[in-house]
Amino acid sequence: MGVLQKIEDIEMAKYRAQLLEPEKKGPKGEGFDVMKSGDARVCLIGFPSVGKSTLLSKTTKTESVVGAYEFTTLTAIPGVLEYEGARIQLLDLPGIVQDAAKGRGRGRQVVSVAKTADLILIMIDATKSDEQKAMLYAELEAVGIRLNTAPPDVVFKQKTAGGITINNTVKLTKIDERTIRSILQTYRIHNCDVMIREDITTDEFIDVLLGTRKYIPSLTVINKIDGVSMETLDRMAREGDGRTVMISCELDLGIDWLLEAVWKELGLVKVYTKKRGEQPDLGDPICLRAGATVETVCHGIHRSLASHFKYALVWGKSSKFNPQPQKVGLTHHVQDEDVVSIFTK
Numbered sequence: 001m002g003v004l005q006k007i008e009d010i011e012m013a014k015y016r017a018q019l020l021e022p023e024k025k026g027p028k029g030e031g032f033d034v035m036k037s038g039d040a041r042v043c044l045i046g047f048p049s050v051g052k053s054t055l056l057s058k059t060t061k062t063e064s065v066v067g068a069y070e071f072t073t074l075t076a077i078p079g080v081l082e083y084e085g086a087r088i089q090l091l092d093l094p095g096i097v098q099d100a101a102k103g104r105g106r107g108r109q110v111v112s113v114a115k116t117a118d119l120i121l122i123m124i125d126a127t128k129s130d131e132q133k134a135m136l137y138a139e140l141e142a143v144g145i146r147l148n149t150a151p152p153d154v155v156f157k158q159k160t161a162g163g164i165t166i167n168n169t170v171k172l173t174k175i176d177e178r179t180i181r182s183i184l185q186t187y188r189i190h191n192c193d194v195m196i197r198e199d200i201t202t203d204e205f206i207d208v209l210l211g212t213r214k215y216i217p218s219l220t221v222i223n224k225i226d227g228v229s230m231e232t233l234d235r236m237a238r239e240g241d242g243r244t245v246m247i248s249c250e251l252d253l254g255i256d257w258l259l260e261a262v263w264k265e266l267g268l269v270k271v272y273t274k275k276r277g278e279q280p281d282l283g284d285p286i287c288l289r290a291g292a293t294v295e296t297v298c299h300g301i302h303r304s305l306a307s308h309f310k311y312a313l314v315w316g317k318s319s320k321f322n323p324q325p326q327k328v329g330l331t332h333h334v335q336d337e338d339v340v341s342i343f344t345k
């Protein structure tokens with residue numbers, strides 16, 4: 001690779017990264033600053049009239065206006081999905097159009113809300129063109145959302161002194177040390193530790209430096225399957241990956257599968273608590289994100305509980321002695337359906 005080509009690459013990568021920098025805040029976006037609530041947030045993204053509001057109205061107690069005309073929904077409408085003890089915030093959004101990310105319509109604002117999601121539902125209309133999914137992916141990508149990809153495996157630590165240390169555990173074929181150093185220089189970073197554990201590109205390295213990308217899982221929801229032939233349905237089922245759910249809000253088909261898929265994708269874990277000498281409280285589980293520990297359980301019960309913690313007993317999948325309980329500390333990872341008893345000092 002020539003030196004000029006390399007400089008050009010860096011310039012392009014920098015330019016692409018600039019596009020992702022947060023916009024200056026304008027007047028308050030009406031209805032778009034919805035407070036996060038519940039155990040997780042799921043955003044509905046799709047072209048107009050694919051059935052986003054119909055789905056929200058069907059699965060939550062919130063009524064979002066449904067209409068046969070495009071752009072019925074003009075703001076973000078939150079509803080609460082109650083499933084397996086979890087309270088999941090489902091956010092209905094206005095339909096987006098092609099080039100939304102470039103600011104067409106209120107597209108950029110809509111697509112930007114998706115950045116706050118724990119899971120994005122990409123909703124498409126089975127009776128419309130096959131290109132919807134690719135177009136929606138492109139719009140989300142354009143505001144810095146990476147769907148269904150893990151962040152680059154790079155540890156970057158900025159320091160106040162000591163110069164630049166670069167280490168890599170794998171062979172780098174798309175970027176070299178000189179390029180990394182010139183990128184750091186253009187961002188005026190003179191002291192840092194970089195540990196690269198994956199064969200990354202220039203763009204990915206800049207992503208790590210700026211932290212502007214969001215890595216979010218998504219599911220594709222194909223709605224209105226009542227409107228297509230058996231053959232089309234078959235073909236869609238074959239083409240869909242493991243992340244596709246086909247539904248009909250109209251005929252109430254597939255909605256249960258969709259909710260189950262959402263639940264699984266969020267990796268929520270529910271844990272029951274048990275007081276000494278009593279039966280576990282099965283009616284009121286605590287819902288936690290995957291990776292939760294006994295400490296998270298404590299926080300879920302009471303803010304100050306962890307500071308009085310002595311030990312816990314856990315029954316269930318995370319107990320080494322299942323079905324017998326295990327005595328554990330705050331850092332023990334709980335699993336779905338565990339029963340936890342907390343003992344305090």
Ligand SMILES: Nc1nc2c(ncn2[C@@H]2O[C@H](COP(=O)(O)OP(=O)(O)OP(=O)(O)O)[C@@H](O)[C@H]2O)c(=O)[nH]1
Binds near residue numbers: 047093094227250
């Ligand atoms: N045939 C059929 N029609 C549906 C289905 N789901 C929704 N619709 C209809 O599709 C139209 C649009 O529904 P909405 O829920 O308003 O769609 P939306 O995606 O919220 O639309 P915007 O807010 O305008 O972006 C309405 O006439 C719905 O009754 C379905 O499963 N099958």
Ligand SMILES: [K+]
Binds near residue numbers: 071
């Ligand atoms: K509509």
Ligand SMILES: [Mg+2]
Binds near residue numbers: 093
């Ligand atoms: Mg709507």
